[in-house]
Amino acid sequence: MELDLDRPNIEDYLPTDSIHEPLGKLRLRDLLDISPTLREAGGAIVDDSFTRCFKSNPPEPWNWNVYLFPLWCLGVVVRYGILFPVRVLILTLGWIIFLSCYIPVHWLLKGHDKLKKRIERALVELICSFFVASWTGVVNYHGPRPCARPKQVFVANHTSMIDFIILEQMTAFAVIMQKHPGWVGLIQSTILESVGCIWFNRSEAKDREIVSRKLREHVEGADNNPLLIFPEGTCVNNNYTVMFKKGAFELGSTVCPIAIKYNKIFVDAFWNSKKHSFTTHLLQLMTSWAVVCDVWYLEPQNMKPGETPIEFAERVRGIISARAGIKMVPWDGFLKYSRPSPKLKEVKQQAFAESVLRRLEDK
Amino acid sequence: MLGFPTNKTLLRDCTDGKKVKGLRRRNKGLKAKRTVSTLILSKNLIEIMGNTSSMLTQYDIEEVQEHCNNTISQQEIVSLYQRFCQLDRNSGGFISADEFLSVPEFAVNPLSQRLFRMIDGLNFKEFVAFLSAFSSRATLQHKVEYIFKVYDSDGNGKVSFSDLLDVLRDLTGQFISEQQRELVLTQVLEEAGYKKDSTLVLSDFMKILGNSGLKMEVEIPVD
Numbered sequence: 001m002e003l004d005l006d007r008p009n010i011e012d013y014l015p016t017d018s019i020h021e022p023l024g025k026l027r028l029r030d031l032l033d034i035s036p037t038l039r040e041a042g043g044a045i046v047d048d049s050f051t052r053c054f055k056s057n058p059p060e061p062w063n064w065n066v067y068l069f070p071l072w073c074l075g076v077v078v079r080y081g082i083l084f085p086v087r088v089l090i091l092t093l094g095w096i097i098f099l100s101c102y103i104p105v106h107w108l109l110k111g112h113d114k115l116k117k118r119i120e121r122a123l124v125e126l127i128c129s130f131f132v133a134s135w136t137g138v139v140n141y142h143g144p145r146p147c148a149r150p151k152q153v154f155v156a157n158h159t160s161m162i163d164f165i166i167l168e169q170m171t172a173f174a175v176i177m178q179k180h181p182g183w184v185g186l187i188q189s190t191i192l193e194s195v196g197c198i199w200f201n202r203s204e205a206k207d208r209e210i211v212s213r214k215l216r217e218h219v220e221g222a223d224n225n226p227l228l229i230f231p232e233g234t235c236v237n238n239n240y241t242v243m244f245k246k247g248a249f250e251l252g253s254t255v256c257p258i259a260i261k262y263n264k265i266f267v268d269a270f271w272n273s274k275k276h277s278f279t280t281h282l283l284q285l286m287t288s289w290a291v292v293c294d295v296w297y298l299e300p301q302n303m304k305p306g307e308t309p310i311e312f313a314e315r316v317r318g319i320i321s322a323r324a325g326i327k328m329v330p331w332d333g334f335l336k337y338s339r340p341s342p343k344l345k346e347v348k349q350q351a352f353a354e355s356v357l358r359r360l361e362d363k
Numbered sequence: 364m365l366g367f368p369t370n371k372t373l374l375r376d377c378t379d380g381k382k383v384k385g386l387r388r389r390n391k392g393l394k395a396k397r398t399v400s401t402l403i404l405s406k407n408l409i410e411i412m413g414n415t416s417s418m419l420t421q422y423d424i425e426e427v428q429e430h431c432n433n434t435i436s437q438q439e440i441v442s443l444y445q446r447f448c449q450l451d452r453n454s455g456g457f458i459s460a461d462e463f464l465s466v467p468e469f470a471v472n473p474l475s476q477r478l479f480r481m482i483d484g485l486n487f488k489e490f491v492a493f494l495s496a497f498s499s500r501a502t503l504q505h506k507v508e509y510i511f512k513v514y515d516s517d518g519n520g521k522v523s524f525s526d527l528l529d530v531l532r533d534l535t536g537q538f539i540s541e542q543q544r545e546l547v548l549t550q551v552l553e554e555a556g557y558k559k560d561s562t563l564v565l566s567d568f569m570k571i572l573g574n575s576g577l578k579m580e581v582e583i584p585v586d
Binding site: 034037041042046050051055274331336345 | 450464466467469470473482510513531534537539543548557568583584
């Protein structure tokens with residue numbers, strides 16, 4: 001069984017029931033009995049570890065009796081009638097302050113790059129703080145505050161685009177993101193450009209090489225903002241982590257893991273991008289009571305001698321998952337958008353074929 | 364309820380009409396027309412009424428249970444309903460090809476195409492009946508019938524040599540040549556007392572597979 005060097009061996013995780021060792025000569029019964037394969041298919045239809053990663057977990061309704069129901073109604077009135085307008089006001093205020101400082105600085109200080117960068121960085125941190133305030137975000141930061149040092153990248157698990165905002169309010173990271181349409185894309189191309197963000201497009205095939213080149217260039221640049229990467233490549237529901245892409249781990253720099261865990265009692269912060277747009281997601285957050293989360297800045301890791309980038313990525317994923325208390329799953333996040341490689345099916349076919357031929361020889 | 368496909372429509376509309384292949388997706392009405400306001404309002408109504416499983420009434424659960432001969436328990440039916448709704452992303456009342464193949468564990472299964480042909484376009488009641496063969500309460504007869512149906516792709520009650528060859532090809536892929544496959548199959552058939560051009564019927568399958576236990580059980584997770 002040759003290993004696909006792009007990903008760890010999935011067979012280590014999947015049940016290998018269909019590759020049980022049968023004994024004796026090949027009979028008609030053995031060829032007709034497709035029950036192991038059928039059982040795997042049935043099991044996949046009933047429940048599978050991949051779909052579980054992207055299941056939204058709305059908070060359990062607690063308004064099930066006559067005493068709590070009026071309280072809940074009151075809560076709805078407070079949330080939609082009082083909190084929401086106040087939050088919209090705060091956010092609008094934040095944007096006004098931000099734009100009135102950012103636009104002049106951007107145009108007038110064109111010559112003084114260093115000063116311009118410092119001010120823009122502070123302004124981006126400011127607008128992120130306004131965003132977090134608009135959801136009544138209560139964020140507990142644990143661990144040493146990240147600083148800009150050469151040859152280091154930060155990696156974190158990904159639940160929603162608000163991960164970026166929460167981390168950005170503490171330190172102005174440069175981030176690598178999927179280019180989004182709409183107003184998000186506009187913000188991406190104007191404001192985030194100033195902190196030094198890198199764009200990619202999942203659907204472009206050649207994009208990977210371009211992206212890794214850009215990553216390398218950024219990390220090697222002396223006064224670029226520290227780079228933040230979400231190696232899962234997609235939003236996962238904060239109960240599981242999917243496989244990390246090895247791109248962040250083969251740059252030859254120190255990797256600083258960050259673990260983020262949201263408290264589900266208050267709101268489910270998972271952005272189910274297939275179900276609703278980012279605007280709906282933000283509205284949902286702004287009409288909940290609070291967004292409570294923990295952020296852990298963990299110990300920087302280096303690639304051990306003799307370790308491949310894949311193993312390094314899995315090791316860091318283990319560290320992050322352990323700290324955040326979430327489970328690891330052996331699937332590639334991009335399977336959300338594409339089909340699994342036929343090689344996985346071929347592995348099963350090859351195993352069955354070999355066992356058939358081997359038993360044929362047994363006379 | 365505001366705009367949601369009710370359990371009644373999911374069960375009734377699709378079973379009363381005959382499923383006609385090619386005449387895709389009758390009952391466009393099942394696709395709920397939603398506006399943002401009804402969405403927010405109905406979401407809050409769900410919060411009032413409790414979790415989504417209460418959308419399936421006791422009557423519906425019993426109807427489904429009867430349809431699959433009591434092989435699946437009521438709690439399992441509720442679980443399967445949640446799973447069905449989770450897979451049926453566009454709420455069309457059935458699970459399409461894309462939605463099935465988006466489950467990677469299913470897509471990498473060598474028999475996924477065959478199974479997909481059997482499960483395509485089924486509504487929830489038929490979906491549960493399809494999965495009832497995997498229940499621990501299913502009889503051996505039921506399981507053998509199920510395997511027979513997987514082989515008998517044209518549904519004429521007979522499994523020919525080419526049907527057997529098709530399944531073997533799905534299971535072994537490019538790792539055995541076509542000639543070798545035919546040889547293996549012919550040899551094994553002859554040893555069992557069948558000629559190459561004989562067709563197998565259900566009773567043959569029962570005879571061949573009947574006496575040794577078939578392990579085909581899948582546990583349905585119940586919250």
